[in-house]
Amino acid sequence: MILADVSIKRPVFAFMMAAALVVMGLFSYRELGLDLMPKTDYPNVSIRTQLPGASAEEIESQITKPIEEVVNTINGVDELRAYSSQGFSMCFVTFILERDIEMAVQDVRDKVATIVAKFPRDTFPPVIQKTDPDAAPILTIVVSGERSPKEITEISDKKIKQVLETVKDVGDVSFIGERRREIQLLLNADRLNAYGLTVDAVREAVQRQNVEVPGGSFIAGPSEIELRTMGRIKEVRDFNRIILAYRDGSVITFGDIGRVIDTIEEPRSLARLDGRAAISLLIRKQSGTNTVTVVDSVLSRL
Known part of the structure; x- marks a missing residue:
């Protein structure tokens, strides 16, 4: 009754209140979150x-x-x-x-x-x-071309993945079908046995001689300078010089019992576009964010 009385006695005021509610509703609608599934916690x-x-x-x-x-x-x-x-x-x-x-x-x-x-x-x-329902990808981007799988992976990583990870409310960008560079150390079983070495011994030697570790610090006048031991191998051929053991005064290096190949990793997943090898980028949003807004932001950045 009170609302009806106000509407009759003060129609302009009632109209303005109704208009204000409509305007607030329109602004609220634009900010309303949209998602495929409701927010739930599965057990x-x-x-x-x-x-x-x-x-x-x-x-x-x-x-x-x-x-x-x-x-x-x-x-x-x-x-x-x-x-x-x-x-x-x-x-x-x-x-x-x-x-x-x-x-x-x-x-x-x-x-x-x-x-x-x-x-x-x-x-x-x-x-x-x-x-988490929000962990499902909201957008998939497929990259293909005439370049090698390794080159497509590197381009997708630097030009697309790293850029999209900076988009607001993007939680994760992951690959399917990527082929990254891999340095393979292939052992010759006969030479390994001849020198009395094991696979574990070779692995430990490679890990020990291909690492960067803190080197402490020293005082130089009013300054304190941090040191770092630069032990990581830069060139592929340098793996052949890794020292594995000493036998009768001779040094046994990796080149004596194996060889190094600069190649790409074995495929763990596959993606194709029109029958050709491709790379898929799966984009996931942060939990609780607006799916439509995140997709629009990603597409605009592309």
């Missing part, structure tokens, strides 16, 4: 672990099963699924809906941390994260 946690070069059986027995055993002891686990493949372990943990997902993720991290030290050498640290 799912994934555990991704990598051990390059390991067989599926090794991954299963030394990584996947130990993870399953400790995760199964967490309160509120509804379902546990795990997959093992060459060099890769993936575990999916589903909790009951009543379980707080943030606390569940922390419990998983704490449990997995107790067995990380028992994983095989060279195992990458497990990546533990909850399922």
